[in-house]
Amino acid sequence: MRIETEQQLAEAIRSAQGPLAIVGGGTRPVGQGAGARLEVGISGITLYEPGALTLVAGAGTPLSEIEEVIAAQGQRLPFEPARWGTVLGASGESTIGGVVAANVSGPRRVQAGACRDSLIGVRFVDGAGETVKNGGRVMKNVTGYDLAKLMAGSWGTLGVLSEVSFKLLPAAVAQATIVLDLSAEAAQPALSAALGSPFDVSGAGWLPGIGAIVRIEGLAQSVAYRAERLRDLLAVFGPARIETHRSAELWRCLRDLVPFEGKSGDLWRLSVKPSEAPDILRRIGGEVMLDWGGGLIWALVPEGTDLRARAAPYTGHATCLRGQSPAFEPEPAPVATLTRALRARFDPRGILNPGRMG
Incomplete structure (x- = not known):
C-alpha cells in the first residue's frame, strides 16, 4: 500500500490487522521483517526559508529533490547523507524520511554531526495510529522531550515519519x-x-x-x-x-561505498573506537574502507562470515547491511529493557517493523 497523506497513514496504521513493513524509497533493506508493505509517499517541500537556513519536507520526498533545491541557493544538508541503494542491490530512490529513520550520516559527520544533530522537528504516526508532532521549524522551538532525536535511527520501529524539519548550512565554495x-x-x-x-x-x-x-x-x-x-x-x-x-x-x-559496488560478499558497518581500528582491521581481513577518522569501518567479507566474532573485542557495534547474520548488534540487557519500554509506549501492538532491530 502506498500512502500519500498523513491522514491516510494514520488510518492505515489504526486499521492494520497485523505487522507492517515500513518502506520509504526502498534503498536500505536492512533487517527488514515480515509484514504488509506500507510505502510512505508523503512528498514535497512544504517550507524552505533560505535566509533562516530551514527546510521542512514530507518524509517521502526524494533526497535528490531536496539537495537540488537547496544547492540552487548555495546550501546543503550538513551531514552529507549517503546513497546505499546500488551497493545493497536495491531499486528505488532514497527519501529524506528513510535518511532520518536510519540516521544516515556521511563523511562530514566528524565536523557537522550526525543526521539527528541537524533534525529540529518531526511529525510521525505511532503504532496506535495517533499523530505526534515534536520540535519546531526553528532551533529555539525545540523544547520538551526531544522525540525528533529518538526517531532518528529507530528504523521505523517507534513510529512512521510523515514530515521532517532540518537546519541547513551554507555549501562550501x-x-x-x-x-x-x-x-x-x-x-x-x-x-x-x-x-x-x-x-x-x-x-x-x-x-x-x-x-x-x-x-x-x-x-x-x-x-x-x-x-x-x-x-x-x-x-x-x-x-x-x-x-x-x-x-x-x-x-x-x-x-556511497562505490569500491564495493558489483562485488559479492557480506557487507558490514562497524562503528568503533578509532584507536581500536588498526587491531580490528588485522583481525577481520577482507576488503575495507574507513571513515570518521577510523571510527567507522566498512568491510566486505565472504558470505556467511560472523564478523562480530572475528572482530571482537571492540568497543561499539557492528551492523550487517547485506548478509545472513542478524542485522543489528544485540543490545546490552539495560538498553534492551529501555528499548522494550519505548516500543510498548509508541507501538503497543508491536506492528511497526517487528523484528527489524531485534
Whole structure:
C-alpha cells in the first residue's frame, strides 16, 4: 500500500490487522521483517526559508529533490547523507524520511554531526495510529522531550515519519583533499592527527587504491592555505599530496561505498573506537574502507562470515547491511529493557517493523 497523506497513514496504521513493513524509497533493506508493505509517499517541500537556513519536507520526498533545491541557493544538508541503494542491490530512490529513520550520516559527520544533530522537528504516526508532532521549524522551538532525536535511527520501529524539519548550512565554495599513500592499518594515526589539528577538517577516511584522505572545505584562499599547512603537518606519516580536481569524487566514492559496488560478499558497518581500528582491521581481513577518522569501518567479507566474532573485542557495534547474520548488534540487557519500554509506549501492538532491530 502506498500512502500519500498523513491522514491516510494514520488510518492505515489504526486499521492494520497485523505487522507492517515500513518502506520509504526502498534503498536500505536492512533487517527488514515480515509484514504488509506500507510505502510512505508523503512528498514535497512544504517550507524552505533560505535566509533562516530551514527546510521542512514530507518524509517521502526524494533526497535528490531536496539537495537540488537547496544547492540552487548555495546550501546543503550538513551531514552529507549517503546513497546505499546500488551497493545493497536495491531499486528505488532514497527519501529524506528513510535518511532520518536510519540516521544516515556521511563523511562530514566528524565536523557537522550526525543526521539527528541537524533534525529540529518531526511529525510521525505511532503504532496506535495517533499523530505526534515534536520540535519546531526553528532551533529555539525545540523544547520538551526531544522525540525528533529518538526517531532518528529507530528504523521505523517507534513510529512512521510523515514530515521532517532540518537546519541547513551554507555549501562550501571550495575543497581540497590531502592524500597519503598508507595502508588501512597505518592510516588511523594520521587521520587522528588531522582531526586534532586546528585546520577544521571535514572528512578523514581511507579508500582502497587511494590511501588515507583528509578533506578541507571553505573559502578558496582559506582552503589553499589550510591544505598546505595540513599537508606539511601530516608529512611525518609519509609523502602527502593535495588533490583538488578529484576531491569531490573521492568523497562521493567513500560516502556511497562505490569500491564495493558489483562485488559479492557480506557487507558490514562497524562503528568503533578509532584507536581500536588498526587491531580490528588485522583481525577481520577482507576488503575495507574507513571513515570518521577510523571510527567507522566498512568491510566486505565472504558470505556467511560472523564478523562480530572475528572482530571482537571492540568497543561499539557492528551492523550487517547485506548478509545472513542478524542485522543489528544485540543490545546490552539495560538498553534492551529501555528499548522494550519505548516500543510498548509508541507501538503497543508491536506492528511497526517487528523484528527489524531485534
